[in-house]
Amino acid sequence: MEIVNHILFYASWALLAAGGLLCVIGAFGLVRFPETYTRMHAAGVIDTGGALLILAGLMLQSGLTLETVKLALIMFFLLFTSPTAGYALARGTWSAGHRPITHTRSDARTDGHSDSAGMTDDG
Amino acid sequence: MFWAAMIGILVALALALVRAIAGPTVYDRILAVNSFGTLTVLALSVIGFLMGRPDFLDIALVYALINFIGTIAVLKFLRYGDFARATQADDNDLV
Amino acid sequence: MLRSFSMFMFLLAVWLLLSGHYDMLIVGFGLLSCLGVVLIARRMDIVDREGHPIHLTWRAPLYWLWLGWEIAKSNWAVIKVILGPRNRLQPQVIRATASQETDVGLVTFANSITLTPGTVSVLVNRDWIDVHALTQETADGLMIGDMNQRVCQMEGTGAKRKGD
Structure with missing residues (x-):
């Protein structure tokens, strides 16, 4: 039992530290990346990686109690709401006429997204 | 040990604030504020453990929901200039 | 009832x-x-297959497990880009096929795309989703269509079959 407690302690410590680090990295990307669309990916690191690791670390801390259930609910809500808000934001950015800068070498269909822009307007 | 996570979150909050102030478009600011909200939820959860008061988790739970609704409300207001307007016409084939 | x-x-x-x-x-x-x-x-008439999808109770957690692993992988990919040199950035817009039959399935697919960092769904339509991808690597991962297939399996309509 002693050993298990030790392992849980260090595991939760590692999860919390890694989560904090991921939050910093995500926020750094938020500052560093060039435009809204790319910054959204950096925010995604905070919303998924950072949040999941920190909440998992806290869950290991609290063990089988009601706190763990609340943490699980927070995790559940974050995982459902953050992509929805992200989609609303991406859609809003697109509708406002901002188009993402695209990498020149890519095989992305440049005509394809001017097409879909048209569909937004007349659809 | 909770301090490790707490410091990470605080630094991330400062960086998100930098993006919220720097902009340049309003959507960048909304994105930064949304991330700020997520980080606040995490910070509230960690504070609950830091101070040994699990009641903070309830606040974090409510904040997670308010943050989402706030972001959607601001985006809707930006797009339609009105909170009450139903989304119809241009959304009939786009989900 | x-x-x-x-x-x-x-x-x-x-x-x-x-x-x-x-x-x-x-x-x-x-x-x-x-x-x-x-x-x-x-x-309000929202207690239906869409509002309260109990038929997904057993399949959804399996899908979430797989999604969790995908999130971990793509997090790592995006972290490398954030900390790496600037020319690692290869932003592009790709069109992913969405073969889901139900609204729940389509929303799950679009949300899963956004939830894995490195890909964000920008425009969602019945048959396709325009996705903004951060690098060639994350774009390629999505274009295989594995996630599309799995969401179809989860909603229980299969890839091409007509649902209810």
Whole structure:
């Protein structure tokens, strides 16, 4: 039992530290990346990686109690709401006429997204 | 040990604030504020453990929901200039 | 009716887990408010396959496990880009095929795309989703269509079959 407690302690410590680090990295990307669309990916690191690791670390801390259930609910809500808000934001950015800068070498269909822009307007 | 996570979150909050102030478009600011909200939820959860008061988790739970609704409300207001307007016409084939 | 009952039990479970007080008065309030919510939801006509998808109870967690692993992988990919040199950035817009039959399936697919960092769904349509990808690597991962297939399996319509 002693050993298990030790392992849980260090595991939760590692999860919390890694989560904090991921939050910093995500926020750094938020500052560093060039435009809204790319910054959204950096925010995604905070919303998924950072949040999941920190909440998992806290869950290991609290063990089988009601706190763990609340943490699980927070995790559940974050995982459902953050992509929805992200989609609303991406859609809003697109509708406002901002188009993402695209990498020149890519095989992305440049005509394809001017097409879909048209569909937004007349659809 | 909770301090490790707490410091990470605080630094991330400062960086998100930098993006919220720097902009340049309003959507960048909304994105930064949304991330700020997520980080606040995490910070509230960690504070609950830091101070040994699990009641903070309830606040974090409510904040997670308010943050989402706030972001959607601001985006809707930006797009339609009105909170009450139903989304119809241009959304009939786009989900 | 079964769906309303299941919704009531679900709401009650959430109430009991969140409250932590188990005396008669508080639990009574919980029963009353859960009943109220179910009645309002019935009146709003949202207690259906879409509003309360109990048929996904067993398949969804399996999908979430797989999604968790995908999230971990793509997090790592995006972290490398954030900390790496600037020319690592290869932003592009790709069109992913969405073969889901139900709205729940389509929303799950679009949300899963956004949830894995490195890909963000920008425009969602019945048959396709325009996705903004951060690098060639994350774009390629999506274009294989593995996630599309798995969401179809989860919603239970199969890849090409017509659903209900």
